[in-house]
Amino acid sequence: MPGTAWGAVLDWDEDANRSAIVVQRLAFRFAGFDEEASNGAAQDLFEGIDAWFQALAPWVRTLVDQDADTAASGGSVRVLGQGMEVRTVTRSTVSPPLESRRRLMVRFPPDQKPLDKKSWRYALARVDAAEQPPLEYLLVSNARIDLHLSRTRRAVLDAATAVELALNAILVSHPTAANTSPKMLGKLVQTLDNAGSLPTGVQAATLTTQLINIRNRTVHNGYVPSHGEADAAVRIAVQVVEAAVPLPHGGP
């Protein structure tokens, strides 16, 4: 499709021969129609394409934390004048829509990685199978969004809930656990720590000071965590979720 503006190169690493591109348009090819059926199929595509992208967005966010969800933008992508169309009108003509030169603004933090081939195919396959990301991942995604937007209370609460679900999943699958009924977060950490079953690299003391204590103060005392405290809570939540509920392709 020559002439189609698809996006732009966003960043590159000369030495590693890697680049990040921002894609603004995707092309689709569907075959297997007779001429009559193609009109009906085209109408189906008009009706379904937005829902398709909205199903894809949470997977993209889960895999690489990109703001692909227009309903919950976290601030790294902004679309200027979305829905606005500008034309010039004379007595006899109306121009085609004018294109903004700076319509899409993308902030791509150095610690964020672009969606690679493997993850892209994985996300498409999951949408095709009508699957959603595990709830633990949706919660840490929400926590990241809230952190981007400096909503630190919500970030800590979602991070703690994600950890609670993830650790309960470990407890249920633990072969020697005598009592696998769901537990409160503090008790849960203690139980798994005593059994040596906390995810590799996760320390009970760190979980307690950086997540549980902050969560408890937030819930019970109306405490507003600092950005640094919320950031630490979200980071440890991501670590726990990725270890406890690994995605088949290796996780974000």
Place this chain on the structure above:
Amino acid sequence: MSTIRGRTITMGAASTQIVAVYELPVGLIMAGECLGLTAQASVSGHKGEVVLPSAGWSAVDRPPGDYPSGTSRPATRWSASPCPGVP
């Protein structure tokens, strides 16, 4: 191809192909290795393939200030290297 009573018809796969371009409500940030990649997708029950930009596609040029590092480069530098196996 087959001939029935003097009329030539096409056998096998239907001849009509739908090609659609979808403008994303936000930009997806992909690794440059994915240029030209095709992957299976299903939209509204229709199975097909989604195609990422490849050689021959023009790029939106952006002023240097829009880039987080370096200066602007032509996108064709990368579009010349599609993923292996991509036609």
